[in-house]
Structure formats: C-alpha cells, structure tokens
Amino acid sequence: xxxxxxxxxxxxxxxxxxxxxxxxxxxxxxxxxxxxxxxxxxxxxxxxxxxxxxxxxxxxxxxxxxxxxxxxxxxxxxxxxxxxxxxxxxxxxxxxxxxxxxxxxxxxxxxxxxxxxxxxxxxxxxxxxxxxxxxxxxxxxxxxxxxxxxxxxxxxxxxxxxxxxxxxxxxxxxxxxxxxxxxxxxxxxxxxxxxxxxxxxxxxxxxxxxxxxxxxxxxxxxxxxxxxxxxxxxxxxxxxxxxxxxxxxxxxxxxxxxxxxxxxxxxxxxxxxxxxxxxxxxxxxxxxxxxxxxxxxxxxxxxxxxxxxxxxxxxxxxxxxxxxxxxxxxxxxxxxxxxxxxxxxxxxxxxxxxxxxxxxxxxxxxxxxxxxxxxxxxxxxxxxxxxxxxxxxxxxxxxxxxxxxxxxxxxxxxxxxxxxxxxxxxxxxxxxxxxxxxxxxxxxxxxxxxxxxxxxxxxxxxxxxxxxxxxxxxxxxxxxxxx
Amino acid sequence: xxxxxxxxxxxxxxxxxxxxxxxxxxxxxxxxxxxxxxxxxxxxxxxxxxxxxxxxxxxxxxxxxxxxxxxxxxxxxxxxxxxxxxxxxxxxxxxxxxxxxxxxxxxxxxxxxxxxxxxxxxxxxxxxxxxxxxxxxxxxxxxxxxxxxxxxxxxxxxxxxxxxxxxxxxxxxxxxxxxxxxxxxxxxxxxxxxxxxxxxxxxxxxxxxxxxxxxxxxxxxxxxxxxxxxxx
Numbered sequence: 159x160x161x162x163x164x165x166x167x168x169x170x171x172x173x174x175x176x177x178x179x180x181x182x183x184x185x186x187x188x189x190x191x192x193x194x195x196x197x198x199x200x201x202x203x204x205x206x207x208x209x210x211x212x213x214x215x216x217x218x219x220x221x222x223x224x225x226x227x228x229x230x231x232x233x234x235x236x237x238x239x240x241x242x243x244x245x246x247x248x249x250x251x252x253x254x255x256x257x258x259x260x261x262x263x264x265x266x267x268x269x270x271x272x273x274x275x276x277x278x279x280x281x282x283x284x285x286x287x288x289x290x291x292x293x294x295x296x297x298x299x300x301x302x303x304x305x306x307x308x309x310x311x312x313x314x315x316x317x318x319x320x321x322x323x324x325x326x327x328x329x330x331x332x333x334x335x336x337x338x339x340x341x342x343x344x345x346x347x348x349x350x351x352x353x354x355x356x357x358x359x360x361x362x363x364x365x366x367x368x369x370x371x372x373x374x375x376x377x378x379x380x381x382x383x384x385x386x387x388x389x390x391x392x393x394x395x396x397x398x399x400x401x402x403x404x405x406x407x408x409x410x411x412x413x414x415x416x417x418x419x420x421x422x423x424x425x426x427x428x429x430x431x432x433x434x435x436x437x438x439x440x441x442x443x444x445x446x447x448x449x450x451x452x453x454x455x456x457x458x459x460x461x462x463x464x465x466x467x468x469x470x471x472x473x474x475x476x477x478x479x480x481x482x483x484x485x486x487x488x489x490x491x492x493x494x495x496x497x498x499x500x501x502x503x504x505x506x507x508x509x510x511x512x513x514x515x516x517x518x519x520x521x522x523x524x525x526x527x528x529x530x531x532x533x534x535x536x537x538x539x540x541x542x543x544x545x546x547x548x549x550x551x552x553x554x555x556x557x558x559x560x561x562x563x564x565x566x567x568x569x570x571x572x573x574x575x576x577x578x579x580x581x582x583x584x585x586x587x588x589x590x591x592x593x594x595x596x597x598x599x600x601x602x603x604x605x606x607x608x609x610x611x612x613x614x615x616x617x618x619x620x621x622x623x624x625x626x627x628x629x630x631x632x633x634x635x636x637x638x639x640x641x
Numbered sequence: 642x643x644x645x646x647x648x649x650x651x652x653x654x655x656x657x658x659x660x661x662x663x664x665x666x667x668x669x670x671x672x673x674x675x676x677x678x679x680x681x682x683x684x685x686x687x688x689x690x691x692x693x694x695x696x697x698x699x700x701x702x703x704x705x706x707x708x709x710x711x712x713x714x715x716x717x718x719x720x721x722x723x724x725x726x727x728x729x730x731x732x733x734x735x736x737x738x739x740x741x742x743x744x745x746x747x748x749x750x751x752x753x754x755x756x757x758x759x760x761x762x763x764x765x766x767x768x769x770x771x772x773x774x775x776x777x778x779x780x781x782x783x784x785x786x787x788x789x790x791x792x793x794x795x796x797x798x799x800x801x802x803x804x805x806x807x808x809x810x811x812x813x814x815x816x817x818x819x820x821x822x823x824x825x826x827x828x829x830x831x832x833x834x835x836x837x838x839x840x841x842x843x844x845x846x847x848x849x850x851x852x853x854x855x856x857x858x859x860x861x862x863x864x865x866x867x868x869x870x871x872x873x
Contacts, residue, residue: 427721427742432657434743439664468743490818490834491863500830528819532831 661746
C-alpha cells in the first residue's frame, strides 16, 4: 500500500494557488488600470476643452465680423499665448478654409466632423511615440437679437501634448506591477500553509498505513475537523480497528488450535508412559512362544504401535514447543566430522554401503545445538534411504559464512507437484502411502530446527535423478562460557 | 538386583514401570506421593530412587532436595514435562540423571545401570592408578571411592563422585561435555549436555573454596572441562 505522488501534491497545490493569485491580481490590475487611465485622460480633456472655450469666449468678441487671415493669425497667436501651462498650439479655419496658426497635424476626420456643426470634437492621436489631444471647437457668437448662439463659421483647432498624462499612466503600470509581484511572492506563503494543512493528514495517513503494514495494528489517527480528510481519517481508523480485531481473532484461534495440539499430546503422554514401560515385557513373551500365535501377533502389534505412537506424540510435543516459541538452542562447540559420524553410528547406518560422507579437510568446529542437528541429519538421511537407493551421499562444506550440508540420494527424485509441500506438516505425497514412514512431522521439525539456528533447509531435484536436501547453517557468534 | 523406590503419582504409570522393572528382576516399591516416598526410604532402604517431578503435595524437586540432605542415594528423575526447565532444576537439586516419559523399561533400566555403576566404564581406558591421590586440599581415594577435603569426607552424589574420579584420573586433560556425557552418564553423544553442567556446578559447590573461581574443575572456554592445574 504505497502512496505514489507522481510529482508531489505540494508543488501542484502551490502552483495552482499561485496561478489563481496571479490571475486575480492581473484582472484587478487590468481593471484598475483601465479605469484610472480613462479617468486621467477624461479629466485632462475636459479641463483643456473648458480652458480653450474660456479663452475663445474672451478673445473671439475682439474679432471683426469678417476677419481677414491676418486677424485670424493674430487670434490664433493670442490663443497660443493664453495657453498657459498646457502649451497648446492653435489654428483657425474659416468656413472649412485652410488652417491659419501654429497647429498642424489636424486630421481630415476632425475637420470633417467640425465643418458644419457647432459641437466640439476631439480625438487622441499618437504619432511617433508622442500622444496628443486634438480638439476642434467651432466658434459661436451670441446673436444680439434673440440671444441664441449662432455658428460663426470659424473653427478653432488645438493640439495638446499628453506627455505628462502618459507619464502618469506609466507610473500607474509600474505601481500595478510593483503591487502584483510582492503579492504573488506573498501568495506563496499562504499557498505553502494551505498545502501543508491539506497534506499533513495525508502524510499522517501514509505513515499510519506504513505502520499497519509493518504490523503495528493498533495504529490510530486523531480525527481533526469535519472535512473530507477527517472523514477519510475516520474511515482509516475504522479499517484499522477491523483489521486489528480480525487479526486478534485469527491469532486467538490459531493459538487455541496450537494449545489444543500441545495439550492433547501432553495428555497422551501419561497413558503412553504406562504402556511404553511394558512393551519390552510384551515383546519378550510374544517371542517366547508361550502365547497362542494369534495372541502373540496381537501383542507384538500393540507394542509396535505403542512405540510409533510414542514417537508421534514426541514429535507433536516438539512441534508444539516450536509453535509456542519455547524451543531454545543449547549451543556447543563440536567437530563437524564427529557430529555426522555420531548420527550414522547411533542409527547403525554403515559407511560406505549405505552412506557416503564427503567432509571438508581439517575438520572444522561448528557451534550448534548438536541434538537438533542430529535430528535434522537423521531425518534427511533416513528419508533418503527410504525413498532413494543406497548409498546416500552426505557432503559437507565449510565457508567463512556458513556450513553447508547436502544429503543427496539416487532415487526417483521428488515429483514437481510435491516439491513445494515436502516441508508441510503431515503432508503425504501419496494418499495411499502407508504411514509407517514416521509421524509426518519429520521434515517440518527438521525445518524448525534449522531455522532455530538461523539457517535454511531446501529441497531440490538433481538433474540426473535423485533428490538433494541442503542445510545451510550460518556460523554462530562467539562461544559463551559452558560452565 | 538393585532395589528401586518409584515415586510416581499416576497409578497406570506406576503399575507399568513396576511391571517392567520387576520383569528385569528388580525388587520395586512404588508410592504415590513425596511424603510416602520419604517414609519408604527408611523402611525399604532402596539402592536407587526413580522420581516423578509432578507430584501432588510435596513436589518432586522438594523430595529430591530432602533426600540429598541426608543421603547420597542415586536419584533418577522420571519426567513427563514438555518444558524441560524442570529437569535442569531437578538436576541442580541433586538428581543424577533423568529419563523422559514415555520410556520403555529397557531405557529406564539402562539409565539406572549407568547411575549405579560406581566408576565410569571409560576410566579403565585412561589407565587411572588406583590408590590415593592428593591434589591441594583434596584427597581422592580410588579404592574406597571416597573424596576428602582437609580430611573430612565429602558427601558426593554418585554422579558427582564419578565426575571427580574421571576428571582427576587425567589431570589437565580437557574433556568436552559430549565426551563426559558419553563416558560418565553413558548417554548418546547427542544427550543433554546440561546434565554435565548441572553436575559440575554441584561438584564445585562441594569441593571448591570459591565455586565462582574454581581451581579443581576448571572450564575451558569453547571446549569443556578439565581437572587442574592448581594455581601455584
């Protein structure tokens, strides 16, 4: 159960947050800028038009009713002079005639627009990086008779530089940037904070899941808040509780089953002890010929089976000790050669008719529980003699890390479908096979004994017929005081 | 034939063992509790005690300790315990050997014979000289099978005496625990080496001045035990 983030949730969350922040900052800045820009331009425009109108109204009455171009030039010059700080340039045109004055660049559109009407027009032009405001203002006069405004046919054109305003607007843009960039930088902080808040429960969940995976089933998380992550955490806790309960139940059942096996074998021992004590007497009488033949057979059967039962119960007890974890190693420094030869000698296996040994030079000393290693070797060699054909080869090699003992036979080998199960308890390769071969626990006990030495026991088939069992025993740590 | 006192609470086991031993010619007395066993000790005068550890009332361990207080009678534990810690405690309490139930009469017989043998069979091979030898404060009389310390006879149980005789017959030679197990207890090579350790412990408690720093029965790390040499 690994949580894999292809690129990490944190960077993704931060980037998304920054994008949103940048977008909103941009939109805000753009709207503000537009608004401010038009406000600035409108104000400039309005005040320029008002000023121009004031000047025209104060100077126009001085014009003769039918002004000559010279009068118009003077009028334009007077207007230029009155421009004050605005610094406009003006030109006057009469009835659509040529422009008289200092203002040039008056476009055809403006002239056409102001030609007939009495309305003021203006336009903004930008030429070669120099923004200008063009104003076209028809001059009217007030009729003496009815006081109505009448067009005089004169149109005053003015050209103003918008350089100052442009500078103001540039300053606005600069200010908008100056605001947006730190805002974005600052946005990283809440973004990281938010990512942290979101990711902390996720990280806790991952840690908790890892703990559960490694066996700490009592892991629980604090549920904080009421959001989706809290719901997930709560579900996680429920799941962990269920797993823990099921696990405890399974363990309890397994422990019960094992204790039952241990108790049963223990209880069987006492009646067996009574029976075992008399089997020798039974054998003796049955073989003496004093009993009727049927009875003698029955008696021999009982004493034989009693002995087998005793072995079986002993094996069960042994397995129970492994299951209960109460099996302990009685380590001893022994010679590898002696260990193997004693096993053969005790079982009456002859060399080299039945068993061929190939032992390393120099007879290394090994630190093992000799009794357990004897159990392992006797089981493997006994199996090999039963299933294969004599002689069985016992080959021991010693490396700096471990002692390896191979027991190989020349039998038919182990069928492929049986091989994975040879170490299972009570596994019988052939359901019809007689059980006279042992308790069915031999290899399971051998495996446990080797495992107790931190070693391994494996089974394999040789390429040219025969099975081979390999015991690997790592060298045990420094010897302790045997006293 | 040696007389055997069997202290065992289970009637079937008692009957079975008595039957098996009687067949081999032993005169056997069987009792069901430790208290009865201690009483029978005086009346029956057995040559050996077969003792079950799981007894009602007084435990087998306690019986073992009580017998050792007054006598050097050979004691063989008859144990049915799956967990053999009790066997070790029994051995430390002074028992000479043990048999795990279920055991055939032949096995019990073999154990008893080994314990009753006054000297280890392998001792002849070493060629130990008979007579008295004195090492430090210890005086070992191989003819009388007695060990004295500063003139006082040591109350050594059979296995302890045998171990002392065996080790002292070959001074400064190291014997592995497995070898001692085979030669003194007549167990198989793969027997329980704790038998040796428990016996060494008991022997040291009786012969050494300071059992934690033994001079007579010394430990050779990684190999086993040896007798001496005494520090100069």
